[in-house]
Amino acid sequence: MHVKKPKVFLSWRFPDPGPQLVMEHCETQVWEGQAPIERTQFLSVLADVDGVLVSNATEQLDREAIDAAPRLRCISNFGVGYDNVDVPYATSRRIAVCNTPGVLTETTADHAFALLLAAARRIPEGIIHVKEDRWRGWNPWLLVGREVNGATLGIVGLGAIGTAVARRARGFGMSVLYWSRAPKPHEESETGAVYSSLQFLLQSSDFVCITVALTPETRGLIGAREFALMKPAAILVNVARGPIVDRSALYDALHDGTISGAALDVTDPEPLRGTDLLLTLPNLLIVPHTGSATDRTRSRMSELAARNLTAALCGERPLHIVNPEVLQN
Numbered sequence: 001m002h003v004k005k006p007k008v009f010l011s012w013r014f015p016d017p018g019p020q021l022v023m024e025h026c027e028t029q030v031w032e033g034q035a036p037i038e039r040t041q042f043l044s045v046l047a048d049v050d051g052v053l054v055s056n057a058t059e060q061l062d063r064e065a066i067d068a069a070p071r072l073r074c075i076s077n078f079g080v081g082y083d084n085v086d087v088p089y090a091t092s093r094r095i096a097v098c099n100t101p102g103v104l105t106e107t108t109a110d111h112a113f114a115l116l117l118a119a120a121r122r123i124p125e126g127i128i129h130v131k132e133d134r135w136r137g138w139n140p141w142l143l144v145g146r147e148v149n150g151a152t153l154g155i156v157g158l159g160a161i162g163t164a165v166a167r168r169a170r171g172f173g174m175s176v177l178y179w180s181r182a183p184k185p186h187e188e189s190e191t192g193a194v195y196s197s198l199q200f201l202l203q204s205s206d207f208v209c210i211t212v213a214l215t216p217e218t219r220g221l222i223g224a225r226e227f228a229l230m231k232p233a234a235i236l237v238n239v240a241r242g243p244i245v246d247r248s249a250l251y252d253a254l255h256d257g258t259i260s261g262a263a264l265d266v267t268d269p270e271p272l273r274g275t276d277l278l279l280t281l282p283n284l285l286i287v288p289h290t291g292s293a294t295d296r297t298r299s300r301m302s303e304l305a306a307r308n309l310t311a312a313l314c315g316e317r318p319l320h321i322v323n324p325e326v327l328q329n
């Protein structure tokens with residue numbers, strides 16, 4: 001008997017091997033554009049599919065999108081964050097929401113540390129200084145930055161990535177404070193990180209690294225009040241999600257010298273336009289959401305997202321599902 005394959009949509013030509021794996025099990029439509037699919041076009045594609053493999057950075061699966069997809073049974077995110085999905089609404093429709101934790105943890109922690117070091121040691125300014133032919137020899141005041149070894153790092157959200165950042169900090173001889181919703185004894189003994197209130201962490205840290213998920217509770221978690229608690233010499237690093245930090249409070253804190261610098265992989269909104277006021281700040285370093293962007297990690301994310309999608313559509317348990325309650329009969 002001929003069994004009809006599920007119909008799916010891939011919102012990018014994701015790296016190998018994901019697309020090939022999906023094509024083995026599903027009738028597959030791939031968005032081949034160099035830019036994200038337009039929202040109206042995305043909504044019309046959704047009318048006719050059983051599953052989607054999307055980027056959590058470019059496709060919003062909110063109530064409107066889910067309502068546009070009467071047959072949808074699986075949203076497979078290419079990424080670990082799932083703030084792009086209305087999970088309670090998807091769950092009410094018995095749609096499986098899947099993500100790719102683990103495979104990008106170390107890579108994103110590397111990126112956080114790269115940003116921390118770049119901001120502390122003023123690497124981007126140094127590169128521009130040389131390229132613009134302003135280098136007139138050594139002098140004792142040239143591009144003096146902040147000491148990393150021996151400094152205190154505060155980690156906001158000791159999840160998988162936060163813990164991997166803490167391990168790296170230990171290798172750099174840093175003291176580590178962390179704030180999470182509850183103490184984490186196992187991670188403490190592995191990394192030497194010390195549990196703290198958010199207030200004490202902000203007051204005591206030379207570097208503050210945001211690795212918490214974006215949720216209704218963490219949106220705007222770092223605002224004017226929190227910047228005022230931080231040391232004037234402190235540097236903020238954000239590799240989680242832009243809206244966790246209030247953007248106008250961030251601008252003021254950097255502009256007025258409430259803190260000394262920031263390094264962001266994620267912004268609010270994304271992408272930032274070239275005319276954005278944040279880009280006028282000399283003490284702000286921004287890269288375009290490339291936390292997991294290495295060849296090996298992107299390939300592992302692709303494979304995991306594809307396996308999650310095909311499992312959910314073929315009646316098997318996905319490797320990583322955010323709302324496992326939809327699997328119950």
Ligand code: NAP
Binds near residue numbers: 102159212265266
């Ligand atoms: P994870 O292991 O699930 O950790 C999630 C963290 O968020 C935990 O610390 C958790 O708190 C916290 N959290 C979740 N819900 C919360 C709430 N309602 N209130 C307060 N805290 C809450 O995830 P992960 O793999 O470490 O990833 C963390 C985040 O990094 C992702 O959600 C994603 O947004 C971001 N990310 C960014 C990139 C990038 O390219 N820049 C790459 C990967 C991930 P507890 O510690 O209290 O459990």
